[in-house]
Structure formats: structure tokens, C-alpha cells
Amino acid sequence: PxxxxxxxxxxxxxxxxxxxxxxxxxxxxxxxxxxxxxxxxxxxxxxxxxxxxxxxxxxxxxxxxxxxxxxxxxxxxxxxxxxxxxxxxELMRNDLLNSLQSFKSEKSIKTIFHQISQGLEYCHSLKIAHLDIKPENILTDSQGNAFLCDFGSAQSFSDPVDPIFGTSFYRAPETYKSTTFDKAAADIWSMGILLFVLFTGVYPYPGETEEEVIESIDEGALCLDELHLIECSPSARELIQQLLALDPAARPTIFTVIGHKFLQINDRS
Structure with a gap:
């Protein structure tokens, strides 16, 4: 039973x-x-x-x-x-966390990130923020297509913020300091962490252990050095830096992200 x-x-x-x-x-x-x-x-x-x-x-x-x-x-x-x-x-048998290692090429990262961006674009077009974007909350089907899931933290843009939400590695820094932050911009930060992880396999925070990384997050110590140690196009690097702008107002909207040069399927740069 x-x-x-x-x-x-x-x-x-x-x-x-x-x-x-x-x-x-x-x-x-x-x-x-x-x-x-x-x-x-x-x-x-x-x-x-x-x-x-x-x-x-x-x-x-x-x-x-x-x-x-x-x-x-x-x-x-x-x-x-x-x-x-x-x-x-609907049943999906895999999630992005289990398949992170399979994204070896920039083309494969571009494809999956574009699909996730389309899911978030739909949310934001209806003025809904997900507030817990991370690999575990992106399911994949047998063809490797991505589907955003788990709306346990999601809220309308206009609702008061629920203090218990999100996952520390992916949470925007301003969400720890205020309950009146821009929810859409907080989702964009999470997308930036996700794209950084897809390219590098690590978080953009200093630290060898989980405790050290969490300490870096608490201190707001963002480190994008890894981006310069891997092979990626200038447009990919530029998008990650835009998504992870410390000033929420400087981050692009998801509608701007969809139109970014990196996500144009025929772009080779």
C-alpha cells in the first residue's frame, strides 16, 4: 500500500x-x-x-x-x-543532471539551451517565474529534447515572494537580500548558471568542496575564469556574462535571450 x-x-x-x-x-x-x-x-x-x-x-x-x-x-x-x-x-525517464556529461559540443549545448529558453519564454510571457531552474528540473525524452518541470517554487510576477524557494547553487544573489526582487531577472541568473555548467561542468564560484562553494555564494564571489579555459564561441561567452550580471536590471529578458546571436541555429561564431 x-x-x-x-x-x-x-x-x-x-x-x-x-x-x-x-x-x-x-x-x-x-x-x-x-x-x-x-x-x-x-x-x-x-x-x-x-x-x-x-x-x-x-x-x-x-x-x-x-x-x-x-x-x-x-x-x-x-x-x-x-x-x-x-x-x-507525462512520464520522462531522464533529467538533465543525469546527462550533463553528454553535451560535448557547442551545437548540442545550443540546442538544449534553446529548448529550455523556449520553456521559460512561455512562463514569462504569462508573467510566471519558475524560481528553481536547475538540471534536476529539466527532463529529457528519448530524443534528448528538454522539458521544464517542477513548479513547486513557481509564482506569478505580482505575488509576494515565498521565502522558501530555489536551490542555493542556482539562486540569484539579490534573492538572499530582498523579498521585492525582479523574479524574471532571478530566473535569468539561474539560466546563466545552467549555461555555465553545461559548458564547463563546474559552478562559477571558487571552492573545492560544496561547503566552500556555498560560502562563495554567500559572499557573492562570482568567478568566470573557467570560461576562458574552455573552447567556446565569443557569442556563448558574451551571453553567459550577460546572464550573470550582478545587477539584475542589466540582465537581458528571456525574450532578448531567445534572439541572442548564440542561439541562432546557423550561427558559427
């Missing part, structure tokens, strides 16, 4: 549950929908109090709103019962 939801009208639709992974934002199971006979993913979130429930309802609303985008994971159904919330999503 699994602690999912006890509402029979919801659960009878799903069978062959198999554990996939557990994380801070919930536990994911593989299931099969009896009605469609298709596999799907069930994300189960424990709801300990009203705050958890409100957060889950917001996540569900946002995930369903963003589902039409081809580079965002489709959310098909949801349910709340017995101190648990369940999101039913």
Missing part, C-alpha cells in the same frame, strides 16, 4: 505503480492510466498544513496553465486527499 491518495474515484484510474525517485518537492512514481493505457508519472506531495495545501494548489494551477508549451512537461490531472496531493504528468 502506498501513501498516495485514498479517493477511489481518482486512484482506480492508475495501476502498476513503481517508485521512480524522491526529492524535496515530492515522490515520483511510474503508473499506467487504465483509461488510456498510457504510462504516466505521479508526483506525490505530503501536505502537512494549510500552507502546504495552498502551495500545492498553486503549483497545480501553474503546471496546468503552462502545459500547452512543447518544452514544458504536460500535467494531465491532479488530486488532493488524505494529507497528500497528486500531480499526474
Amino acid at each position: 502506498m501513501d498516495i491518495a485514498t479517493s477511489e474515484s481518482f486512484l482506480w484510474k492508475y495501476q502498476s505503480l513503481k517508485f521512480c525517485q524522491a526529492g524535496a518537492s515530492g515522490t515520483v512514481f511510474q503508473a499506467k492510466c487504465i483509461i488510456t493505457n498510457k504510462t504516466c508519472a505521479l508526483k506525490v506531495v505530503k501536505l502537512k498544513n494549510k500552507r502546504d495545501t495552498d502551495r500545492f494548489v498553486l503549483e497545480t494551477t501553474i503546471a496546468k496553465t503552462l502545459s500547452p508549451c512543447r518544452h514544458i512537461v504536460t500535467t494531465k490531472d491532479s488530486h488532493i486527499s488524505n494529507n497528500s496531493g497528486v500531480l499526474v504528468m
Whole structure:
């Protein structure tokens, strides 16, 4: 017996549950929908109090709103019962964290980053910030296409900031100091860290251990030296530096990023 939801009208639709992974934002199971006979993913979130429930309802609303985008994971159904919330999503068997090593060429990085940018462009066009962009929250299909997922930290641009969000390695420095920061610019910073990691395999912070890196983040000690030790085009280097501008107002919007020279598919520079 699994602690999912006890509402029979919801659960009878799903069978062959198999554990996939557990994380801070919930536990994911593989299931099969009896009605469609298709596999799907069930994300189960424990709801300990009203705050958890409100957060889950917001996540569900946002995930369903963003589902039409081809580079965002489709959310098909949801349910709340017995101190648990369940999101039913299309099943993806891999994430970007597990395949970081496979991006050897600039062309492959350009392709995946363009797809992730299209997902974020859709979010920002609807005035929704993701606020937890990182490799674990980008799923990939069997063809290697990218899909933004996990909207457990996502918020409308206009909503007050929830103090508990994001992942320290990818969080913009201004988000530690204020609750009135530009959420779109904070997402752009995370995209900059992601692109830097795709090219270099390391974080743009000094430190040999995780503790030292976190200390560097706390001190705002950004270090882009690694960019000059690897082979990458001038346009890639320029975009990373723009995304990681310490002044949020100096960062490009996602709409400008999409049009950047680096992401033009035929660009060789």
C-alpha cells in the first residue's frame, strides 16, 4: 500500500505503480492510466498544513496553465486527499543532471539551451517565474529534447515572494537580500548558471568542496575564469556574462535571450 491518495474515484484510474525517485518537492512514481493505457508519472506531495495545501494548489494551477508549451512537461490531472496531493504528468525517464556529461559540443549545448529558453519564454510571457531552474528540473525524452518541470517554487510576477524557494547553487544573489526582487531577472541568473555548467561542468564560484562553494555564494564571489579555459564561441561567452550580471536590471529578458546571436541555429561564431 502506498501513501498516495485514498479517493477511489481518482486512484482506480492508475495501476502498476513503481517508485521512480524522491526529492524535496515530492515522490515520483511510474503508473499506467487504465483509461488510456498510457504510462504516466505521479508526483506525490505530503501536505502537512494549510500552507502546504495552498502551495500545492498553486503549483497545480501553474503546471496546468503552462502545459500547452512543447518544452514544458504536460500535467494531465491532479488530486488532493488524505494529507497528500497528486500531480499526474507525462512520464520522462531522464533529467538533465543525469546527462550533463553528454553535451560535448557547442551545437548540442545550443540546442538544449534553446529548448529550455523556449520553456521559460512561455512562463514569462504569462508573467510566471519558475524560481528553481536547475538540471534536476529539466527532463529529457528519448530524443534528448528538454522539458521544464517542477513548479513547486513557481509564482506569478505580482505575488509576494515565498521565502522558501530555489536551490542555493542556482539562486540569484539579490534573492538572499530582498523579498521585492525582479523574479524574471532571478530566473535569468539561474539560466546563466545552467549555461555555465553545461559548458564547463563546474559552478562559477571558487571552492573545492560544496561547503566552500556555498560560502562563495554567500559572499557573492562570482568567478568566470573557467570560461576562458574552455573552447567556446565569443557569442556563448558574451551571453553567459550577460546572464550573470550582478545587477539584475542589466540582465537581458528571456525574450532578448531567445534572439541572442548564440542561439541562432546557423550561427558559427
